[in-house]
Amino acid sequence: MKEAGEKTIDQSKKLSDAIRDVKNAFADRDDVVVDMREAHRMRLDLLAAELAPVFADVPADMDNFDFVVSSGLQPRLWIDAVSHVAMGRDRRTYRFLKDTRIGRVVLAESTEMKPVADSVTRYVAERIVERQRMMEGGVEPAVAGVKRADVPEAEPPLRATTHGKRWSAFLSGLGLVAAGALVGLVVSVALFWDRIVAMVVSLRP
Numbered sequence: 361m362k363e364a365g366e367k368t369i370d371q372s373k374k375l376s377d378a379i380r381d382v383k384n385a386f387a388d389r390d391d392v393v394v395d396m397r398e399a400h401r402m403r404l405d406l407l408a409a410e411l412a413p414v415f416a417d418v419p420a421d422m423d424n425f426d427f428v429v430s431s432g433l434q435p436r437l438w439i440d441a442v443s444h445v446a447m448g449r450d451r452r453t454y455r456f457l458k459d460t461r462i463g464r465v466v467l468a469e470s471t472e473m474k475p476v477a478d479s480v481t482r483y484v485a486e487r488i489v490e491r492q493r494m495m496e497g498g499v500e501p502a503v504a505g506v507k508r509a510d511v512p513e514a515e516p517p518l519r520a521t522t523h524g525k526r527w528s529a530f531l532s533g534l535g536l537v538a539a540g541a542l543v544g545l546v547v548s549v550a551l552f553w554d555r556i557v558a559m560v561v562s563l564r565p
Contacts, residue, residue, distance in 0.1 A: 365545060400447040407445060407454065408437055408478045414484060422491065425484070426518040439480060440487070442466070 408415075408429055415427045426438040437445040442453040448469075454476040456468040468479035 396451065397433060397435060401429060403447055403451075403454070404429050404435055404437045404445065405483060407473055411480055412475060414477075414481050418484065419488065424487070439483065443483065445476060445480065456483075467521050481555065500549075 381402075408427070415425070416459060418425055421528065425440050426439050429434050429482060430438060434446060439445070442460075443456070445454055445456050448455055452471050454468075454470055456476050457481050458465050458467050467483065468476045470476050
């Protein structure tokens, strides 16, 4: 029993050593993660400072831009709801990304800050111009070279057209009735001509 107890104590010591080693490993990994996060955020803060004049020039009534650096395991400089700048795995590459219907696309990527800042500035300018054009109601043909079809002349009001049609139908009907009466009269005279002649003769003195 004593040997068994001593063996149990030895195993307990080994387990405690393992737990301490695991904790140290987690601490080391957390330090690495924290260092990476801080390094990413520091570079994104520098980019945000570079773009500060651009952000300041955006019209005050445009609220679709964010211009904030988010926290988390992977900090991001958000431009709007669908685009942001993040750091690559090497901690040195700036990646300007945009979410689209077909997936995420890379708008710019460089280890230098200026090309990415220029791309973000261009993107912001394009969004501003698109909004202005929508507010002004500017419309362009979807296909180049297609001209707008000529608009036909306006037709007369429906009420006047209907009124004219009614009069025309009335007159046509009246003409048909008169023609029918005349034909009937001629036929009647032809059928009863002999009787008419006899009546005329009988009426003579």
